[in-house]
Amino acid sequence: MQDTAFSLADKRVIVTGAGQGIGRAIATAIVQLGGKVVAVDLNAESLEALQDELGTGRCAVLAGSVSDPAVAGRAVEIGVAAFGGVNGLVNNAGVTRTAMIEKMSLDAWQQVIDVHLSGSFYFLQSLGRHLLERTKAGEKVSGSIVNISSDAGRRGTIGQINYGAAKAGVLGLTMCAAREWAKYDIRVNTIGFGVVETPMTETIRGEKFRDTYLQQIPLGRWGEAEEVARPVCFLLSDAAAYVTGQHLSVNGGYTIGL
Template identity: 60%
Template sequence: MEPMVSLEGRTIVVTGAGQGIGRAITDLAVGLGANVVGIDLNQDTLLAAMETLPSERVIPVVGSVVDAELAARTVDGAVERFGAIHGLVNNAGITRPAMIEKMTTKQWQDVIDVHLTGTFHWLQAVGRHMVERAKAGDTDGGAIVNISSDAGRKGAVGQINYAAAKAGLMGMTMTAAREWGKYNIRTNSVCFGVVETPMTEVVRGEKFRDGMLAQIPLGRWSTPEEVVRTVCFLLSDGASYITGQHLAVNGGFHISL
């Protein structure tokens, strides 16, 4: 019997690959047989993450996800080296917290740019390649996973920019799923709760810790290594009939129909 989750021979693009969830996705995807093209703004963390992996199966790309030309060049380079791109994980993200009445336009725009505009650029660049392959007769399609958050479903005090962006990602996911389903391109979102990454250090700190844990039925944070299994499942043939969905991986932090 074939394993349910395998990425053997596939090429996956991962944004925000230098640390946290992005690095964990990269490590697991390579472990499952994939080639990975990792993008990150921080050269030092990206190269440190990539140096532990087989050099013939990874391409590090330093730059901003908001750069549309970088996205197009990266897709071209990955196709030239590996032959095709089969998956994309839009993971890059930032936070710029402030209460609504105190938030600056720059704080708002920075978060919107990375989470929404950046995701659009990579979704478009990789999607164009997948559509072209499909029109040329390749039935393999592809899989795209957008990393959203419970904040996009329930709001987040002090982070209207982040909550709005993460809600917007779910709209992008559903639209791409409807437009590209005919090409066998699957697009899904994963909504994380509180994962042990640098981005969640504040909410996991002494001031908020007990209150946050009380809202999580499983009573603990998750590790990046734990939650990225779901991402790799959605990239694999094990999820071949799943598209347009928002899968919560949150310990029960947000529960809905």
Template identity: 70%
Template structure:
């Protein structure tokens, strides 16, 4: 099937946490679908290599922390200068600081909240302001924002209350923004993942824990990064023009009925 609505041609997409793993898979697929990408990460070397591989006319590397509010606005400003507009945002950047609840230090709690929840808000706000300005000026295709959540935010997780709380918070962030911005044709959705084959999930996929987790996944395997990139790019595209305020789980059936 050849459906032009699935294309991202002429769309400018900001992807946070784009240097590796899921973020890189989303950025790669967006490029293949015709988009230009503003790639955000702390890993300067990886971003610059990505730009050199894809071409300076297709990728704008932005090196910095999503937890810095000024950096979010600077990213939007530079993306608009280079590509003319921002049509999509994927809030994907993330870290983990695991510890059991009674042993978790305040710093470990705050670091994860700052990156996953506050950082997503900063970028959503900065990109959203730009999209609303365009919408008010008559642009009917204002844009699409996807917040990357997790099964940890819907079912809870052991040893990562900071991560689970932040990912649950992203569901509220999505629903509030979707309600406020629907009249401007700014769509806001969440995609939540289970266990994806990335460096961040090496511990869960280790011999010690693998059987326990796999037994709870009806499809019986881990997700590949490209498999979770596809639903994200679908929501960025015009094929999802009537979808907003939704939470899509790409997790092999781990949260059926939840």
């Protein structure tokens, strides 16, 4: 008998930062497992290319910044119009603005906080409101939210205090929302990525830092976008129906501990 718990056939998921890299891989994996996605990204052209690849019946798109609260609400509206509702979210969108602490501008600090922390809150809140409204209207609904964090939020980083602080804050979002919404069958978890081969990690993977980082990864290699997308799909699926408030590290063993 085939186990359908890992299927995403009944999942309609908003994915932020879906235009490239990990976000694109996550959106693609969701559709391959039978789900539907509302893909959000700043780059309208990349979204159009993704929609052409996945099909309009499986992928709706929205170009905009996650730092704008109105975009979060619009994403839910698009999901309702296109698919009849939304019951999943992956808060993946991200930016980096690198500088040592004493040299970091307030603008660089705020940009990263706005995207990673505030943006994640806006989308989490919007989906939560949508699911709670349906529950109070008498529907039996469930939901799964996956917030993307980073090793930087668990063990710190050099030259990115804004990013590390934001990603640590995402862990707090997860724990608070998981406690508040468990009674409504809304699960909230975090996945923390290590170094994945995407444009955002080009500097770390470059000649200057490559060996230093690789020596700390027991698996001895960088992650690939397609393989790190799979644990996200697990948490979205019914196979993770009893998992909430957890932080899963997907980093080749870069962090190991209880």
